[in-house]
Amino acid sequence: MRVILATPPEYRQLTTPAQVLGPPIGLLYIASYARHYGYLSRTKSVLEVFDAFTLHMKHERFVKNIVMKKPDVLGVSVTSRMFPVTMASLEKIHAALPETRIVLGGIHPTFMAENIVKTFPFVDCVIKGEAERSFSELLISYSDNDQDISHIRGITALRDDKIIDSEPDTIMDIDEIPFPARDLVEDISYGYTWNGLDLTFGKFTSIVTGRGCPFACNFCTNWRFSNRQLRIRSVENVVSELELLKTQGYGSCVILDDIFTADKERVKKICEEIKRRDIDIVLYCEGRVDTADPEMFRNMKEAGFSSILFGVESGSQKILDYYQKHTTPAQAKIAVANAKAADLLVIGAFIIGAPVETIDDLKETLAHISELDFDALEVNALGIAPWDMLYVKAMNAGKVGREDWMRDHLVSDYYDNLTKEDIAKWVEKAYYAFFRTDFVHILRRTIKFISSRDGRNAIVKNLMNPYLWRLVLERGKPRHKIEEILMLGTETMHSISVK
Incomplete structure (x- = not known):
């Protein structure tokens, strides 16, 4: 499988005095966990992190790039401010790539998960809270073409008009999480x-x-x-x-x-x-x-x-x-x-x-x-x-x-x-x-x-x-x-x- 973890672009270019741009550390943790614990090799997946936010990319170009890459799984971390325009972009991506599974994460999706899967049918599921283990297990289900994802913690999805909703995952010993996969964004x-x-x-x-x-x-x-x-x-x-x-x-x-x-x-x-x-x-x-x-x-x-x-x-x-x-x-x-x-x-x-x-x-x-x-x-x-x-x-x-x-x-x-x-x-x-x-x-x-x-x-x-x-x-x-x-x-x- 081809897997992309992405940050969407800002909804408009800003000229604010300060610009503090750090790597998408949450996505890099998800990537490192899946790689370190063998989920990528088990699912024969190639994972890429696409930081469109830091690249100051326009939404049209973001859509074009994702469509060109043709991922099997697209995970997107989205904020409240960027939510409406990001969903418009994801709808265009879904229209071009109907087989691509779109997964949302982040604070806004965490608290609005049920609303999202009911309102936007092109979203396969939302991962609430910490996503390292949940996303890795989701890759296994996708690889096995298993539609039952109810056993995965932190998942909200709509299946056969029924809501699947499980409690968020919490990793208590965070020393077990590998260091972020910064090599995936080393060119930025x-x-x-x-x-x-x-x-x-x-x-x-x-x-x-x-x-x-x-x-x-x-x-x-x-x-x-x-x-x-x-x-x-x-x-x-x-x-x-x-x-x-x-x-x-x-x-x-x-x-x-x-x-x-x-x-x-x-x-x-x-x-x-x-x-x-x-x-x-x-x-x-x-x-x-x-x-x-x-x-x-x-x-x-x-x-x-x-x-x-x-x-x-x-x-x-x-x-x-x-x-x-x-x-x-x-x-x-x-x-x-x-x-x-x-x-x-x-x-x-x-x-x-x-x-x-x-x-x-x-x-x-x-x-x-x-x-x-x-x-x-x-x-x-x-x-x-x-x-x-x-x-x-x-x-x-x-x-x-x-x-x-x-x-x-x-x-x-x-x-x-x-x-x-x-x-x-x-x-x-x-x-x-x-x-x-x-x-x-x-x-x-x-x-x-x-x-x-x-x-x-x-x-x-x-x-x-x-x-x-x-x-x-x-x-x-x-x-x-x-x-x-x-x-x-x-x-x-x-x-x-x-x-």
Whole structure:
């Protein structure tokens, strides 16, 4: 069999300031599992990963490429924002290749699985949740032409007008999952650009050291996807993958875990093992502000960590409580100070547009942004999708229909506390609060940037880049289009600005 695992293209080309493009790590895990445990050889399958998203491919070309490749099985990971246009593309593929079995996965299909198989008959099945074992077993059924797939965990399908639906699979010992099959996308360059500047230092990839999240922030769905089951890889397993990445020529790597810093002792052991093996690779991660231990940050810096992103979300305690964040503005202040003391670059992430947010709350957020010494800022307009708690609240309040499940939504579509224009305006104001204009502050940040290795490399790398000089003339302030600020869904624009 010929098997393709694909990411669909973006529904339109964007000119957002930040573009962080990492490999489709979920698909690469599925591929490595099927290959490592013999499912590909048993089914005589050839597997390919087709990352149309990173290739900035138009949907017409995506359809043409898939039809030309003629896969027997096409697995597609699709997000809420891209769902409608992706389904239109898959319908065209099905019309040209009616024998190709189309399988969907990802967060949106996981929570809308039954609706999908009832509405789109060309979808053979949906895999809910983690798909490594489920997809591999599905290949066996397809190879044997076995129509009974009810024994496979995580499957939703329509057979003889009856719904087959099984509980999602959860791999408890995630050390048993082979490292992602990065060789399947080795011809694609991944990395990070901001306002046209190339800020990728060396060959770039991503890594997952744990799955799941025990928290339940109501703007996020990762905890529902994993059923709040936190599973972590062993220190040996994590560092062995980093060591392999270094031998493969990777120079930088982002850790995708939701709460990498939750266990400071584990982080310390990972850092010590990185230093013991002399692994020279630049690392980035996210962290919660209530797990901001000074010693942990010092260990991270010594092990090669360059930056950390904190999901601060708001400067208003009322809004943090509404989001069920279980953090405080005071904790954010301490976290930023501790990370900065360890000489880590600190990115602050905020959300604008909560249904209960008032002008006073927004003013508190702007004051918080001005007070905290961030090196970069990310501000998102809040969106809701059919699988998160904000959507459920809106649906229960009669503000959104149960049938409107094929896309994500902007909060302002259903609540009148802030209009779309208000949200866009306050996103802009947040960035302006970030850019302090006093001479001493600018001079201090400039000296620190130039004195850092990454800063010097960025300047040299982009010396002839016209975008650099445009940013100098504009003092680096972001220039957003309103439709980009208001991109729908929890997968909204990640517009990071840097000082």
